[in-house]
Amino acid sequence: xxxxxxxxxxxxxxxxxxxxxxxxxxxxxxxxxxxxxxxxxxxxxxxxxxxxxxxxxxxxxxxxxxxxxxxxxxxxxxxxxxxxxxxxxxxxxxxxxxxxxxxxxxxxxxxxxxxxxxxxxxxxxxxxxxxxxxxxxxxxx
Numbered sequence: 034x035x036x037x038x039x040x041x042x043x044x045x046x047x048x049x050x051x052x053x054x055x056x057x058x059x060x061x062x063x064x065x066x067x068x069x070x071x072x073x074x075x076x077x078x079x080x081x082x083x084x085x086x087x088x089x090x091x092x093x094x095x096x097x098x099x100x101x102x103x104x105x106x107x108x109x110x111x112x113x114x115x116x117x118x119x120x121x122x123x124x125x126x127x128x129x130x131x132x133x134x135x136x137x138x139x140x141x142x143x144x145x146x147x148x149x150x151x152x153x154x155x156x157x158x159x160x161x162x163x164x165x166x167x168x169x170x171x172x173x174x
Contacts, residue, residue, distance in 0.1 A: 050143060057139045060132050062106035066091075067099040068136045071108055071125070075133040079112075079122040108132055 054065035063071070073089060074080055086096050100123060103109045108129035114120035125133070148156060 046147075050140075053143050054139060057143075058136065060135060062102055062108070063132060063136070066095070067103055068132075070096065070099055071103060071129055072133055072136060074109060074123055074125045075130060079124045081120050081122065083120075085123070103129070 051065040054068060058064065058068060069089060070085055070091075073085055077084075082093070082096050082100055085091065085100075086093050089096075100109065100111070104111055106128075107126060110124050110126055112122045112124065114122055
């Protein structure tokens with residue numbers, strides 16, 4: 034087995050999903066990249082841009098630009114941290130939560146097409162392994 038191909042397959046899956054998401058999402062100001070940011074924010078009470086950058090392994094400049102876009106479109110709000118003025122808390126709005134519902138439906142539809150008749154146990158195994166590898170990869174700087 035050529036272990037290097039794992040990265041090729043993961044990268045190709047990611048790019049194809051990004052392309053498909055961009056074609057299927059019809060929400061104003063939402064694209065495949067910031068849709069992932071919005072989902073991450075919706076899974077937490079409030080987050081900082083640094084948390085998004087770290088957890089999603091995304092460039093700080095891109096996160097900053099997309100946070101501005103999402104806030105201007107009314108999907109998120111930013112609130113300065115009273116205890117530490119260097120931090121700003123990002124929270125999702127009701128409009129953002131509604132968008133997340135649509136984003137999840139689109140993602141589910143795409144995964145349903147890709148996974149087809151793959152047994153649930155196999156999907157769970159792959160999920161568990163990818164999660165573990167992702168944690169290991171956090172050691173990379």
